[in-house]
Amino acid sequence: MKKSLLLLSALLLLSASASAEEIGGAHAGMDFSCADCHQTDTPEKSPTTKNCLECHDSYEALAKATAPEHIDPEDKESAANPHDSHMGPIDCFNCHKTHSPSELVCAECHSFEFEPK
Amino acid sequence: MKTSWKMSLAAMLAVPAVMAFGSLSFGAEKTMESDITIIGGGTSGLAAGVQAIQEGAKVIILEKQAKVGGTGQFCEGIFAAESKIQKRIGINVSKEFAYKTIMDYSHWKANGALVAQVVDKSAETIDWLDALGVKIEYVGVGGFGGPLTWHVIAPGPDYPDKDPKDYHCQRMINVFNKYILDNGGQIYTQTPGTGLIKEDGKVVGATATDKEGNAITIKSKAVIVATGGFANNKEMMKQYAPDPDIIPVGQIGKDGDGIKMAWKAGAAEEGVSVMQLYRPGLKGFHPADQMIALAVQPYFWVDPQGKRYTDEASVQLWPYSGNALLRIGGVAYSIYDDATRKKAVEEGIEMPLGEWVLQGTKLTKWEDSFNKELAKKKGNVFKAYTIEDLAKQLGMDPAALKDSVEKMNTWADSRHDGEFKKESKFLRPVATPPFYATKLNPRHLGTLGGVRINEKTEAVNEEGHAIPGLYVVGTDAGGMYGDSYDLLLGGGTVGFAVNSGRIAAENAAKFVK
Numbered sequence: 001m002k003k004s005l006l007l008l009s010a011l012l013l014l015s016a017s018a019s020a021e022e023i024g025g026a027h028a029g030m031d032f033s034c035a036d037c038h039q040t041d042t043p044e045k046s047p048t049t050k051n052c053l054e055c056h057d058s059y060e061a062l063a064k065a066t067a068p069e070h071i072d073p074e075d076k077e078s079a080a081n082p083h084d085s086h087m088g089p090i091d092c093f094n095c096h097k098t099h100s101p102s103e104l105v106c107a108e109c110h111s112f113e114f115e116p117k
Numbered sequence: 118m119k120t121s122w123k124m125s126l127a128a129m130l131a132v133p134a135v136m137a138f139g140s141l142s143f144g145a146e147k148t149m150e151s152d153i154t155i156i157g158g159g160t161s162g163l164a165a166g167v168q169a170i171q172e173g174a175k176v177i178i179l180e181k182q183a184k185v186g187g188t189g190q191f192c193e194g195i196f197a198a199e200s201k202i203q204k205r206i207g208i209n210v211s212k213e214f215a216y217k218t219i220m221d222y223s224h225w226k227a228n229g230a231l232v233a234q235v236v237d238k239s240a241e242t243i244d245w246l247d248a249l250g251v252k253i254e255y256v257g258v259g260g261f262g263g264p265l266t267w268h269v270i271a272p273g274p275d276y277p278d279k280d281p282k283d284y285h286c287q288r289m290i291n292v293f294n295k296y297i298l299d300n301g302g303q304i305y306t307q308t309p310g311t312g313l314i315k316e317d318g319k320v321v322g323a324t325a326t327d328k329e330g331n332a333i334t335i336k337s338k339a340v341i342v343a344t345g346g347f348a349n350n351k352e353m354m355k356q357y358a359p360d361p362d363i364i365p366v367g368q369i370g371k372d373g374d375g376i377k378m379a380w381k382a383g384a385a386e387e388g389v390s391v392m393q394l395y396r397p398g399l400k401g402f403h404p405a406d407q408m409i410a411l412a413v414q415p416y417f418w419v420d421p422q423g424k425r426y427t428d429e430a431s432v433q434l435w436p437y438s439g440n441a442l443l444r445i446g447g448v449a450y451s452i453y454d455d456a457t458r459k460k461a462v463e464e465g466i467e468m469p470l471g472e473w474v475l476q477g478t479k480l481t482k483w484e485d486s487f488n489k490e491l492a493k494k495k496g497n498v499f500k501a502y503t504i505e506d507l508a509k510q511l512g513m514d515p516a517a518l519k520d521s522v523e524k525m526n527t528w529a530d531s532r533h534d535g536e537f538k539k540e541s542k543f544l545r546p547v548a549t550p551p552f553y554a555t556k557l558n559p560r561h562l563g564t565l566g567g568v569r570i571n572e573k574t575e576a577v578n579e580e581g582h583a584i585p586g587l588y589v590v591g592t593d594a595g596g597m598y599g600d601s602y603d604l605l606l607g608g609g610t611v612g613f614a615v616n617s618g619r620i621a622a623e624n625a626a627k628f629v630k
C-alpha cells in the first residue's frame with residue numbers, strides 16, 4: 001500500500017516535471033520536440049552548445065550576425081558583441097534559456113542594450 | 118543541412134522536427150582512466166593539476182566552461198606570510214600573526230588545523246609560482262592600511278602584444294594551463310563533471326558529460342573536487358545565503374555541482390552560508406566602473422528612510438559594508454554633492470578599489486557612466502538641485518534626509534563624526550548642488566563554503582572520518598571562516614584556492630601510490 005502510493009506520487013512528480021518543461025524562449029510555438037535540442041526524448045540535463053550548433057552554424061557566424069553596427073572609439077563597451085567577448089565562447093544556454101527566462105550573463109557587470117531571446 | 122534549417126522557418130514548422138534529429142546516434146559511453154581526476158579547471162583545480170603532475174600522477178581535469186580559469190580570470194593577488202619578497206621589503210607579517218589574525222577573526226570557528234596548513238605553505242607557494250614563471254609585481258593590502266599580504270601578480274611576457282590579459286590571476290591561470298598541457302595532463306573543456314563513483318566506501322572515479330553530450334566514466338584512484346561554489350544555483354542561494362538576491366560578480370555556471378556531489382558521497386556541510394561579500398554596487402556595472410567607484414567612496418550613505426546607518430569607511434574591508442547593508446535590508450543610497458564629484462574627477466579618488474581603480478585615479482569617465490544610467494531612468498541613479506527634491510525622487514521624507522545631511526555637515530565642519538565615529542579624513546559636507554545619489558545593493562564574489570574537509574583537504578563525514586579518495590578544495594570547501602569573509606589579510610581566497618589545491622594534490626598523490 002505504502003509502496004504503491006510512493007510509486008504513484010513518483011509518477012505524478014515525473015509527469016508534473018515533464019509538463020513543466022514547456023518550450024519557451026526563441027523557439028516557442030515552433031513545435032520542437034525535446035529531442036530536437038536534447039537528442040533524447042527523456043532529457044535530464046541541459047543540451048550542449050554542440051546541440052544548438054546543429055542548426056545554428058558556428059559561434060563565428062553568430063558573432064558576425066551580432067557584431068555592433070556602430071562602434072564609438074571613445075566608448076570601448078560600444079564594441080560589445082554577445083558572441084565574441086573576453087568571456088570566450090561560453091555555452092549558449094548561459095544566456096538563451098528554453099524553460100526559464102533568458103538572461104544575459106554579461107549583465108552582472110555591464111548594462112548593454114542587447115538582450116538574448 | 119544546417120543552412121536549410123536556418124533558411125526556411127516555414128518548412129521547419131511544417132516538418133515534424135523529430136524526423137530529422139531523432140535519428141542521430143547518441144549515447145555511446147566513453148571510459149577513461151587516470152590516477153587523479155580533478156573536477157573544475159579554475160584557480161584551485163589547475164593549481165592541484167600542476168602539483169599532481171609534479172608528484173608524478175596521471176591527471177585528468179574536467180572543466181564545465183569553454184575556457185579554463187573560472188573566477189580566477191578576475192582576481193589579482195594571492196595571500197602569503199613570510200614570503201621572500203615580504204622579507205626583502207621589510208614587511209613584518211609572521212606566520213604566527215597571520216594564523217592568529219585569521220583564527221581570531223573567525224572567533225575560532227574556523228578549522229584551526231586547516232588554516233595552519235594554508236598559512237604554513239603560503240610563502241613556499243610564492244616560490245613555487247615564481248619557478249613556474251608567475252612573478253609578483255608588488256605586495257599590497259586587503260583593506261587600506263592593513264597588513265601587506267596581497268601578492269599582486271605581474272604581467273607575463275605575452276602582455277600586451279600576444280595576450281592582453283596575461284596579467285594578475287589570469288597570468289597564473291595561463292601558466293598553469295600551459296604547464297599541465299605541456300606535461301601530459303589532460304584538460305577537457307565543456308565537459309562538466311556530473312557525479313562521483315563510490316565503491317566499498319571509497320571514491321574511485323567520476324562521471325561527466327562531454328562536448329557532444331555523451332556520458333563519460335573516468336576511473337581513478339582519487340578525485341579532487343574544485344567547482345567554485347554555488348553562486349548561480351538559485352535554490353541553494355535561497356536556502357543558504359543571507360539574501361538570495363546578492364548580486365554575483367564573476368560567476369558563471371557555479372551551480373554547486375561539486376558540493377552536491379561530495380554531500381551525496383557522504384561528506385558533511387561546513388560554512389555553507391559564508392559569502393564573499395564585495396563592495397556594494399549595482400547589477401550591470403563591472404568592478405572598474407567609475408560611477409560606482411565614486412559611489413563607494415566612504416562619504417555619506419543612507420538607508421531608504423534617509424538615515425545614515427554606518428561608518429561608510431568600513432567599506433575598506435568590504436565584508437563589513439556588505440554585512441551592514443544586508444542588516445538594513447539590502448538597499449542604501451550613496452549621496453554626494455558637486456564639490457565631491459569635482460574633486461574625484463579633477464583630483465582623483467581617496468580610496469582605491471583594489472587594482473581596478475587605483476587611489477588618485479581621476480574619474481574622467483564618471484560623467485559618461487552616470488549620465489548614461491540617469492537617462493535610463495531605472496531608479497539606480499538620481500540628480501537634484503535641492504535635498505528636498507532628491508529626497509522626493511528617492512521616496513524619502515525630505516525632513517529626514519535634510520536632518521541627516523545637516524548632521525553630516527556638522528561632523529564635516531567639526532572634523533568629528535558624532536554618530537558612527539568615522540575617521541575624520543573621510544568626513545565631507547553635502548552642500549554644493551547639484552546632488553547625486555546612487556543606489557547600493559549587496560554584491561558578492563562567490564560563495565565560500567560547502568564541504569567539510571580536514572587539514573589534508575579530504576572530505577569528511579559528520580563523524581569526522583575521511584571519505585577515502587575524495588578531496589575538496591577552493592570555494593567548494595568550508596573551514597577558513599567563521600560567519601563572514603575575512604579581508605584582514607588580502608588575497609585569502611586565492612591563497613586558499615591555490616594552497617588547498619596543492620595540499621590536495623600532494624595528499625592524493627601519496628594516497629594513489
Ligand SMILES: Cc1cc2nc3c(=O)[nH]c(=O)nc-3n(C[C@H](O)[C@H](O)[C@H](O)COP(=O)(O)OP(=O)(O)OC[C@H]3O[C@@H](n4cnc5c(N)ncnc54)[C@H](O)[C@@H]3O)c2cc1C
Pocket residue numbers: 156157158159160161162179180181182185186187188189190191192193194195196308309310311343344345346366367368369370371372374375404562563590591592593607608609610611612614
Ligand atoms: C572581480 C573579482 C576579484 C577578485 N580578486 C581577488 C583577489 O585579488 N584576491 C583573492 O584572494 N581573491 C579574489 N577574488 C576571489 C577569487 O578569484 C576566488 O575566490 C577564486 O578564484 C576561487 O577559486 P576556485 O578554484 O574555488 O573557483 P574557480 O576559480 O571559479 O574555479 C571553479 C571552476 O570549476 C568549474 N566548474 C563548475 N562546475 C563544474 C562541473 N560540474 N564540472 C567541471 N567544472 C566545473 C568552473 O567553470 C570554474 O572554472 C576575486 C573575485 C572576483 C570576482
